[in-house]
Amino acid sequence: MKPLAYRMRPKKLEDIVGQQHLVAPGKILARMVAAKLLSSMILYGPPGTGKTSIASAIAGSTKYAFRMLNAATDSKKELEMVAEEAKISGTVILLLDEIHRLTKPKQDFLLPHLEKGSIILIGATTENPYITINPAIRSRTQIFEVKPLTEEDIAQAIKRALTDKENGLGEQNVVLTDEARLHLTRVTHGDLRSALNGLELAVMSTAPDDLGVITIDLQTIEECVQRKALVQDKDGDAHYDVISAFQKSIRGSDTDAALHYMAxxxxxxxxxxxxxxxxxxxxxxxxxxxxxxxxxxxQAITAAEKIGLPEARIPLAQAVIELCLSPKSNSAIMAIDAALADVRAGNYGDVPDHLRDAHYQGAKKLGRGIGYKYPHDYPHGWVKQQYLPDKLKNKHYYAPKDNSRYEKALQEQYERLNKFKS
Incomplete structure (x- = not known):
């Protein structure tokens, strides 16, 4: 039997869980399908967030042939077979997983087929395509980010799997307790494949009672996903309470409390x-x-991601201890939030003419860039001139803290420059 996650893959865009910024009515992928103007694309995002589901739904909505290959493990011969099929059927949608591992010979083979449109490529990757995908492929595709699913998205998919009698578990009398459901939606961190795999394992490995009811409780889900619940709370707040206490303990310089909550x-x-x-x-x-x-x-987080648990606890503990015992300053977040508040309230003005772009023909006639002073031409790399719009020319967003020698030095320089500007 095929895994539940495979069986529950959507066959049309309307069935996709999450990713409404791409597939909702009026959004880009929905418009492409409706207009029958598909183009090759790259979908990138975390595992289990719906990249393959989007590809299969697009194929199902358009009735084009749909083939799946892996750039790392499938050979050029498999690509040639897809190309031959495209000659016969006219168009084939090819989902190419791990597209960031596509070799140059395979890439050279694909490019002319992408140009002609006989193969519509949907590349899937967890890597940033702007960094890892060859420019020749990238220039022939549109790039869309697939976002992690929310807990509500996962809950919706679980409900659908439990009620779907054709592809899901609807033929079985399954009762999923509220605590188990909450843990399953939360602990999988937006990975729908993991959630459905855990649910299927729980159902298939639990014997029904005398009435034929399969009851899945919290302990069963914990075992099937190999993740413990923080505490047994029916309100579902404990998870976020611990995360909140973790940050507030570091902010409050309590090393022992921070280590406790991280543990x-x-x-x-x-x-x-x-x-x-x-x-x-x-x-x-x-x-x-x-x-x-x-x-x-x-650096500690990078190391933790590479080595994983349980060893990840070591660099993370080091980071927590240093952050707890470090001087604190929230001046950066306060500064940007103050600037954003002005922008969102409409409190901004025109960019001064001498700062405007002057690299196009006719700019000087409009007064663009005239009078701009290039700071590097002056002693100390600084010259007095206005940068903020007239409406905000005396505005200050940054309020330095003097909790450390480093920011004290920044404060002195900030105040010195402001004095020169006045």
């Missing part, structure tokens, strides 16, 4: 939440008071 997250297998939160903390709460600590946190 709870790691024991639950929630490495992604630890990583995301540490990155945020480094720049939100430590920031300019200690930029080296921010860099060290990024």
């Amino acid at each position: 709870r997250l790691l024991e639950a297998g929630d490495l992604p939440s630890v990583i995301r939160r540490l990155l945020t903390i480094a720049y939100e709460d430590i920031g300019l008071a200690n930029p080296n600590a921010c860099s060290h946190a990024v």
Whole structure:
């Protein structure tokens, strides 16, 4: 029997879970399908977020032949077979997984078929295509980011799988407890494939009771996804409470509390939440008071992602201890939020003429760029001139903290420059 995640793949765009920024009515992929003007594309995003589902749904919506290959493991011969099929049927949609591993001979073979449109390529990758995909392929495709699914998206897919009698588990009398459902939607971190695999394993490995009911409780789901729940709470707040306490403990310089809350997250297998939160903390709460600590946190996170649990706990603990004991400053987030508040309130003006783009014909007649002073032509690389719009020319967003020698030096330079400007 094919896995549940495979059986539940959507056959049309309307069945896709999440990714509404691409597939909702009026959005780009829906418009392409409706207009029957498909073009080759690259879908990139985390595993289990629907890249293959989007490709199969596009094929199902257009009735084109659909083939799946892997750029790393399938040979050029398989590509040649797809090309031959395209000659016969007219158009083939080819989902090419791990497209960032496409070799040059395979790429050279594909390019003329992409040019003619006989093969519509849908490349799937977890890597950033702007960095990892060859420019020759990239220039012939549109690039769309596939975002992690929300807990609501996962819950919707689980409900559909439990009720679908043709492809899902609807023929079986399954009761999924609220605690088990919540844990399954949360612990898989937006990976629908993992959620459906865990659900199927739980159902298939649980014996029905005397009435034929298969009851899936929290303990069963924990075992099937190999992730423990932080605590048994029916409200579902404990997960976020621990994450909140983790950040607030670092902000408050309590090393022992921060290590405790991180230990709870790691024991639950929630490495992604630890990583995301540490990155945020480094720049939100430590920031300019200690930029080296921010860099060290990024290095520790990179190491943790490479080695995985349980060893990931070592670099992460080092980062947490350093962030806890570091001086703190939130001046960067406060500065950008103050600037964003002005922009969102419409409190901005025209860019001064001397700062406007002057690289096009007729710019000087419009007064663009006239009077601009190039700072590098002046002593110390600085010259007095207005940069903010007239409406905001005396506005200050950055409010330095003096919690560290580093930001104290920034404060002195900031105040010195402001004095010269006045």
